[in-house]
Amino acid sequence: MTRTIIAIAGASASGKSLFSQTIYNELVNELEPGAIAILEEDAYYRDQSHLPFDHRTQTNYDHPDAFEHELMCEHLMQLRAGNSVDVPIYDYAQHTRSDQTRRINPAKVIIVEGILLLSDDKLREEFNIKVFIDTPLDICLMRRMQRDIEERGRSLQSVIEQYQATVRPMFYQFIEPSKQNSDLVVTRGGKNRVAIDLIKSKITQILQQ
Ligand SMILES: Nc1ncnc2c1ncn2[C@@H]1O[C@H](COP(=O)(O)OP(=O)(O)O)[C@@H](O)[C@H]1O
Numbered sequence: 001m002t003r004t005i006i007a008i009a010g011a012s013a014s015g016k017s018l019f020s021q022t023i024y025n026e027l028v029n030e031l032e033p034g035a036i037a038i039l040e041e042d043a044y045y046r047d048q049s050h051l052p053f054d055h056r057t058q059t060n061y062d063h064p065d066a067f068e069h070e071l072m073c074e075h076l077m078q079l080r081a082g083n084s085v086d087v088p089i090y091d092y093a094q095h096t097r098s099d100q101t102r103r104i105n106p107a108k109v110i111i112v113e114g115i116l117l118l119s120d121d122k123l124r125e126e127f128n129i130k131v132f133i134d135t136p137l138d139i140c141l142m143r144r145m146q147r148d149i150e151e152r153g154r155s156l157q158s159v160i161e162q163y164q165a166t167v168r169p170m171f172y173q174f175i176e177p178s179k180q181n182s183d184l185v186v187t188r189g190g191k192n193r194v195a196i197d198l199i200k201s202k203i204t205q206i207l208q209q
């Protein structure tokens with residue numbers, strides 16, 4: 001069976017999760033069970049349980065080295081080959097993996113979302129369709145502040161410091177240039193209805209082949 005892997009990349013808080021999740025939620029009930037799956041790059045942040053908490057807060061989470069991309073690549077190859085994989089579950093408040101995993105079955109269409117998907121040569125080879133969510137960075141920062149404080153256990157001060165030290169510089173060094181590797185650039189993030197419908201139609205077409 002041919003499987004299609006769709007990558008959704010872009011800055012932190014650009015709307016990648018909302019975009020991917022909207023497509024998934026709107027399709028999942030009208031498709032046969034197991035036709036579509038969703039996978040997050042964030043699940044592949046390296047395990048740091050061997051480090052004290054204070055050290056874990058100092059990690060540059062926007063540099064490619066923060067991710068175990070080799071494991072992600074291996075999992076994508078396994079899914080393409082028709083095998084299930086056990087994906088780590090990441091804990092943002094603890095800055096490390098939890099001891100739980102989530103089983104992902106080999107769906108015909110797999111949506112993958114994450115900040116650095118298109119900057120990694122090996123990972124890029126696994127993607128059939130590459131989308132870049134292009135949201136202005138000031139909008140991303142506002143959304144990130146709200147989300148990180150409400151959902152990821154952060155203080156306003158820590159969001160501002162991390163943004164200046166790593167998030168913004170790594171965006172310009174790695175994420176923004178990777179836009180050139182995309183097939184499609186989507187403006188207005190997770191609520192671009194035309195783009196959501198286009199990807200949904202493409203997925204429906206793939207599943208009918
Ligand atoms: N177009 C949009 N309009 C309003 N809010 C949005 C939009 N896109 C995303 N958001 C919100 O911004 C926050 C970050 O979006 P999210 O999808 O989690 O970003 P990412 O996955 O790129 O980090 C979330 O709270 C989300 O609901």
Ligand SMILES: Nc1ccn([C@@H]2O[C@H](COP(=O)(O)O)[C@@H](O)[C@H]2O)c(=O)n1
Binds near residue numbers: 092
């Ligand atoms: N312990 C961690 C791990 C990651 N981050 C930040 O998450 C961002 C990527 O996730 P998005 O959902 O926003 O795409 C990335 O910019 C990291 O800075 C973190 O703060 N702490």
